[in-house]
Amino acid sequence: MGLKDERHAVRPFAQQIEGLQADTFQSALLFAPELAICMTIVGLLLVRILAGRRVAGAAVALVGSAVGLGLAIQQCCSTMPRTEIFTGMLVYDELTVFFRIFLLAFSVLFILFTWRSGIPDREDSPDIYTLALGATLGMCLMASANHLLIVFLAVEMASVPSYALAGMLKGRRQSSEAALKFSIYGAGTAGIMLYGISLLSGVLGSAHLPTAAVRLAEELAMSPSGETLAVLSLGGLMVMVGLAFKLSAFPFHFWAPDVFEGAAAEIGGFLSVASKGAALALLVRVALGFGYLPQQPAAMPPGVTVALSSAEPASESPVERSRIAALPAGFAVQTDEKLPAATEKAPGESPLEQHAGADKSHAAAARTVPKTRAERMAALAPARSFMGYLIGFLAAITATFGNLAAYGQTNIKRLLAYSTIAHAGIMMMPVAAAMLLAGESATGTAQAVGAVGFYVVMYLFMNLGAFAIVAFLRNELRSEEIADYAGLIHRAPGVALCFSVILISLLGLPPLSGFVAKVVAFLPLADAGWITLLLIGCVNGFLSLFYYLRVVKVMCMDPAPDDAPPVRFPLLTSVNGWLVLVLTVPLLWFGVLWSGVWDWAVAAARSIL
């Protein structure tokens, strides 16, 4: 294997193990929130076995995710440079922290809300929360993936529990059907994604994203053949398919409406917010990972640098570590032989200088190989525009399709499903803009990526709020049909008001935070000069007007039928009401005082550039 390589043979095996130990230990510190989640999962299983039904699973899960959230927030306070952990499989930076806090905060809210809505009964609840936390763990990995294998593993880790969650209403045929469809669809796209990953890492010789990006730059600089280009774009496209499935982007959204309708509203909330947020983070990671080289190469965990460099200073480079990481898949050997010139190249400047002597002979052979970051960035321009236009194209049709398809819906969950598809499209737009801006302006890129983060946070309140109200109303009305909400303003005025606020925020009217989110999502498009996409986005805002307002109209203007069941849902005197308020009030708050979250999101985005 790779160890037979000359350079590796130099390093004693024991030292390498020692280095790996230090690396794992240091990495685990930065991985603490996820570890807390792991512990919670184990705890839940133990509770199931030992305590039976005496201890509520929700309580354990709540404590666990709260601890995880606390750890994540604590990380937010410490300033840590961008660091690659676990031998470069994951990356720790402020964006990781941002999305981690987002996911764990969501998890806490989700547990609170499901606890109140009563969907996981005492019998089920440890299972449900085990699955949900498992998925959350996968999503955290998605947000910090730095390696194509982790990309795949994380997507699977987030998806597989979701399949089971979708089928949680065991008694309902629709639910089982949804789960089956979801899993089959997921399996199909996962297969394609895995194929794409193997194509990409095959051509590029590494699955480690920064290394692969350098290779890609070199490939593109040396005017590759049409075949190579085709394989590269096919690989990129196939990876995109896997991400599009998670984002429920057209034409890989087919699962979404059925799953959302079939699964409980709680699960709908989980899939639409957390899963989508993580998928967007992953999209940013993969897209920027391939199309952009950070100004500062990522550091290694503090202790590890010493351990590895004391053993052998020359080999301290991400390439080395990536090779270790790539070993299980066995790509390294094959590509080393295929691209002898490229293997020596490291992404950072300093390793390059260290290798300068060794590279001289190769440099003469391949004069076009880009050496500096600027050259590489220039070489990556076609990759960026490829991804930018691909994502933008998918975003445009996804948003349009989602909004149009939402029209005829009579079931609120199905309507929200299409709404989430549309929103996924909108949220992909700043990513597309970020790809076009990446080569030109770091500020612009940071704002585009920050817009994604900001939108996701606002979306948390909007969509979780919407699904929470749907779930609570389901408990009262025994129905999820829009028509049954008629006259809700008289029957439960507080909740009808909150739901209206949430829907109008989803629609994106000022002064609600949905509007601000849309504005910051569209501004990068203007910066990037992609006016067509901007117009499509605006037209979509207009299209969504009707179906959101139709629900508001039914609630507020249509008379209630005479035999309408009473709704006991006081806003201020019940815990459910307070939960709804906790999710609604931020929409008003952030609609006006949004600069805090915005600045945080942009700062997080800036850290990866």
Add this chain to the structure above:
Amino acid sequence: MDGAIAYVPALLTLAWLLPLASFVAVVFLGPKMGKEGIVGGYVATGAIAGSAVASWVALVLWVSSTTLPIIEHHVADHAPSAADEAAAPAAEESGRVKPLVGRWYSLSPPGLPALGLGYYIDSLTVLMFAMVTLCATCIHVYSLGYMHEELHDVVDHEVQLSGKSSHGGHGHDELGHEAQGHDAGGHGHDAVHGNHLRRPGRFARFFQFLSLFSFSMLGLVIAGDMLMVFVFWELVGICSYFLIGFYRERKSASNAANKAFIVNRIGDFGFLIGLTALWGSLGTLTLGDVKDADGALRRGIFSQVRAPEDGHKLLVPMGMIMADVPDKEREKLASVYGDHAWLDSEEARATSTMAQVRAEAEQWRTDPEKKTLGYWLLVVAGIGVFCGCVGKSAQFPLHVWLPDAMEGPTPVSALVHSATMVAAGVYLVGRFFPVFTPEVLLVIAITGCITLFLAATIAITATDIKRVLAYSTVSQLGYMMLALGMGGWAAGMFHLITHAFFKSLLFLCSGSVIHACHTNDMTKMGGLLKKMPITAYTMLVGCLAIAGAGIPLVIGFSGYYSKDAILAQGMNFAHENGVYSFLLYAAAVGAAITAFYMFRLWYLTFVGPPRVKEIHEHAHESPPVIWWPLVVLAFFAVTAGWFEFIPRLLEQARPLGTAGGAGEGVWWAVKHPAESGAYSFHAAATMAAFGTALAGFLLATVLYGWRMLSAEDVRRQFAPIYRLLWNKWWFDELYDALFVRPVHVVSRLASGIDKRAIDGAIDRTAEGVKRAAFFDDQIIDRLFVDGLVNLTAQWLYSIAAWLRVVQTGKVRQYVLFIVVGTVALFVLISIWAGSGK
């Protein structure tokens, strides 16, 4: 900075927000507060009194924790020499107290500079707060007594109803407050009483607007951002609209409210242009230097226009130069400097490239051809902001609204004419003083001069007691503007403060008289001195103060000091700019006229034989709730100028870089001398002011006090001039002919076109559309669109139905979509890539 001063922003914020709290409380609970909302009045009064306490505590804290600069009374032989001018900035630094600047809320659109709500507090702010809250408190207390008739149903004798049929029209409430405000009293609707309108009282509503008015004015004063200034500026405008039109059933009142509002909009149009010029070129509307969200100190308007590195000299800021440089040079600059980077001036100024750019810009500034590069923008900004002030402070040619504004209840007039509204314009000119170029200042001075003379002459002939006071306000505002325009910053601000005290006193006194006599007409009064001595003597104090009475060079009423300061600066200015010495003469003549018409008013009202018996017999002294505020205000009208306290306090706030004078004009030959130079003219100015005021006083005494000459004879002698003045120089008629009539003609024309041509066309079009719609409905819609939609729907539904059933074969197909989608995308990409190359 001293510790205690740190509490000042919090105190002022409290003082600012208390009236808002009261406004909200009274709006929602007013009618339910006690009988007929009487408690609403107490709430509002309590809130403003609380504001006053907070403001005065802030003032005390401020004074105790800063050192008041000593004003040197060096009587220089002549105008300050060059050496003095050079020394001036240093002296200024020593006396000045750094303003407290901060931001509460910042709206920062990504990629754009921030807009914010913030504060800018210096001694001027604190002083204004103390003055505004004190006057407003007095006026609130006074209103508790004065507005008592609003506590029950009011029969408005000034509204003639033609019959019951017209009642519906009056019952309609344009503000939508009626039902909310007064149904609680059980009266429901307006009723016709005899031939007059009978309506429910509006006690609570009156106080609700007073509270909002006070809040708006205080917000304007504390504002640290021009956008916030503008917001509160408009709030003040709308409040004045509500209050002037308080007796909205009276045609005259609603017209006056409209007039005030519309005339102010004309000024605000200029204001907006000015703001846009600033925003577009400087990228900020903040006055002081405020830290941004990212922690970087961003330069405000003041330090961009008068940069510290230029020694606070007024130079065209970089932003304006950049906005005005030829494209070629801008490209050159952009190549060194980076695109749009001038917005981040703080960051850029530190870098060396910025130094190069500055050096280059410096060359342009000195280059005779490019000397005025961007200068016009500075002038536009200044004139624009001043336009707003012209409207708000009722300066020529927009002065026409203020005299009509007395249609509101008298306490409102007092508030509008002293502490709020009109004070806002002068205050803003003072606040924005460092940005005005000498040219703009000259425009301000000339405007003020025309206004003061014009209004003073009109006041001579007016017989309505409030109208005399209204014109005197216009005239005094002209004084302030003139002072500011001549570079007398402290003089103008000083006069603003003293004027607020004596003018609110005068108005409240006139209100007391009106309350006693039930008429505004001075020709029906007379001999009231015995009947209402407190009112008479406090009013005498007001008259003496406004006339600037005092023992020359020893002691005097407040107006004596402030008017002296203005005249001294006028002499100083005239000494430097002989061409513009007419400004000084107008001011001096104005002082004489002021004394004349004020004493004419006092004599006509309080001495001589009673002209109408019934009125005199019914007159009586007002209750204590009305005369106590008079006494308080009279005290301040006397003492506000003593010990040079206010001038010294103002000296702390003097805008940086203006102590050495506002500089020389670039376009016009005008030079603004340093205000400190005015002290050499102090004695002369005092004597001149005293002499002119004495002349006016004597003339009034001869005509109306001793009645040695018949006023009637004099009037006949000067019949044409009398007519001119009586008709207010025909301004209303002029505007009516110039603007109102043409608008009416155009609107009638437009409505004619509308009715005949457009309506006809629309009718015909509608008919056509109807037919087309029928066709569309029958053929296109039902056949094609519906068909297509149905087809699509069917198709979608069939897919949905198809997916709804779990069948192994179908799921395979379902998965097939993944493959189809991927392949389709790949094909699309290939086509795109192929066409791209």
